[in-house]
Amino acid sequence: MTSPAVEFRGVTKRFPGVVALDDVSFDVHAGSVHAVCGENGAGKSTLGKILSGIYQADAGEVRLEGRPVRFASPRDALAAGVAMVHQELAFCENLTVADNLCLGRLPSRWGFVDRGALRERARALLGTVGASIDPDRPMASLGVAEQQVVQIAAAVGEGAKVVVFDEPTSSLGEAEAANLFRLIDELRERGVAILYVSHRMPEIYRLCDTITVLRDGRHVGTHPTSELDEASLVQLMIGRRLEQYFPAHVSAPRGEERLRVEGLTRPGHFEDVSFTLHAGEVLGLAGLVGAGRSEVAETIFGIVPAARGFVSVRGKRVQIAHATDAMAHGIGFVPEDRKKQGLVLGMRTRENTTLPTLDRLSRFGFVDRAAERDTVRIYFDRLRVKATQETVTAALSGGNQQKIVMAKWLAAGGDILILDEPTRGVDVGAKAEIHAWIDKLAAEGAAVLLISSELPELLNLSSRVVVLREGRVVGELPREAASQDALLRMMAGLTSEAA
Numbered sequence: 001m002t003s004p005a006v007e008f009r010g011v012t013k014r015f016p017g018v019v020a021l022d023d024v025s026f027d028v029h030a031g032s033v034h035a036v037c038g039e040n041g042a043g044k045s046t047l048g049k050i051l052s053g054i055y056q057a058d059a060g061e062v063r064l065e066g067r068p069v070r071f072a073s074p075r076d077a078l079a080a081g082v083a084m085v086h087q088e089l090a091f092c093e094n095l096t097v098a099d100n101l102c103l104g105r106l107p108s109r110w111g112f113v114d115r116g117a118l119r120e121r122a123r124a125l126l127g128t129v130g131a132s133i134d135p136d137r138p139m140a141s142l143g144v145a146e147q148q149v150v151q152i153a154a155a156v157g158e159g160a161k162v163v164v165f166d167e168p169t170s171s172l173g174e175a176e177a178a179n180l181f182r183l184i185d186e187l188r189e190r191g192v193a194i195l196y197v198s199h200r201m202p203e204i205y206r207l208c209d210t211i212t213v214l215r216d217g218r219h220v221g222t223h224p225t226s227e228l229d230e231a232s233l234v235q236l237m238i239g240r241r242l243e244q245y246f247p248a249h250v251s252a253p254r255g256e257e258r259l260r261v262e263g264l265t266r267p268g269h270f271e272d273v274s275f276t277l278h279a280g281e282v283l284g285l286a287g288l289v290g291a292g293r294s295e296v297a298e299t300i301f302g303i304v305p306a307a308r309g310f311v312s313v314r315g316k317r318v319q320i321a322h323a324t325d326a327m328a329h330g331i332g333f334v335p336e337d338r339k340k341q342g343l344v345l346g347m348r349t350r351e352n353t354t355l356p357t358l359d360r361l362s363r364f365g366f367v368d369r370a371a372e373r374d375t376v377r378i379y380f381d382r383l384r385v386k387a388t389q390e391t392v393t394a395a396l397s398g399g400n401q402q403k404i405v406m407a408k409w410l411a412a413g414g415d416i417l418i419l420d421e422p423t424r425g426v427d428v429g430a431k432a433e434i435h436a437w438i439d440k441l442a443a444e445g446a447a448v449l450l451i452s453s454e455l456p457e458l459l460n461l462s463s464r465v466v467v468l469r470e471g472r473v474v475g476e477l478p479r480e481a482a483s484q485d486a487l488l489r490m491m492a493g494l495t496s497e498a499a
Ligand SMILES: Nc1ncnc2c1ncn2[C@@H]1O[C@H](COP(=O)(O)OP(=O)(O)OP(=O)(O)O)[C@@H](O)[C@H]1O
Pocket: 015, 016, 018, 019, 020, 038, 039, 040, 041, 042, 043, 044, 045, 046, 047, 386, 395, 396, 397, 398, 399, 400, 425, 427
């Protein structure tokens, strides 16, 4: 019998104060897509990083086709046939697509790089994954989906036998995700073994043949997908049953107008955007990637000013030139890109959580540390943040960082909340908690503007959905009329522009 493509044997990895992986053993087979599931901080990314040479295990062994391997770097792993597809730019940004695809084996003639041959090789590689990206484009000009396609082409070009994907769809729209799934199916057909880390249930069930669950760094089971239904999977991950993903709505009558946006325009990003947001409602903002949703949110919060248009808060026109102006008007903002806008990664989790709240927690100019700790404890417990209050935020897993951004704005208690992809990268238990929280906030009178690429999330939580396409508002649907299909058609421009 042939050996499995990958065998993890007793793999253990410690970071200061935490055992990220504790004696993990399981096999991954060639020609299969193998999901790795678990709560935030369970050790999923760490496992992928050990396999692809970014981290080294403290104990245990990884075997590739039966042979023990120990990679000192991603380059080592790639040479042995293991590639990782990253969410963030993993390439040299200022080089072209072709340079990046052929790094390490640049074709040369008489001592010079042969640009023509380079371009041809890159084009051929991109062709193998059905992509028609111009090889001369600088990497930095590519969107996330295109960058991933280039990474997959590079992996195929290197003859990778194992490819690790870590939450690859978290920044993709529906169409881009569908394209990625097609490519992953093709990799499987070629006999590649795929390790697939994700929190998104539908895609795990769409793609994966086998599911491994980690909890607190320990292996709690490996099962064929066909033998593990969703409820059992969730129970394995979080150690308890989860009754519902979406809360039963606590209905709140629509109250006074809190926010009005009129003719808001940032040329090249969005044009003439108008809507109102009322107390007690969750207003969904839908659109494809690039439709301008996040840009509108950033402008309302004062991160990038508008060229034209007005914002009114509680019936009065206001000038919001900086985030501090927005906060003074009771606006809170959970941004899409937590690393750039949501968190100071070098700070402790406690400090990040109470940044907007320090005034309230201070007396005579001194922060009341006990009150600060109590506040933080409440939100960390409810969101089940897996870190101490003193942990440096950079050391947290991605999902736990997202929970800190949520905790920060929930603690700040503004009555207008803009949430841009609030559950991105968050595990299923905390996701349900955040959903219930959004619903409760609205029931208690907050006005919530919700941006989410996960349509079920948007549809279940919003009382109305405004649709943006190419920077313009193209329609509005009340909850009763907003089906996934109707929204997708509107987002893609396949329907009349009815309001
Ligand atoms: N470089 C690091 N330094 C210190 N601690 C780390 C580091 N990387 C990970 N950890 C810790 O190891 C544990 C596992 O993290 P890991 O990123 O593997 O989790 P995960 O399952 O991928 O979570 P998520 O779903 O949130 O991405 C966490 O407690 C995390 O804080």
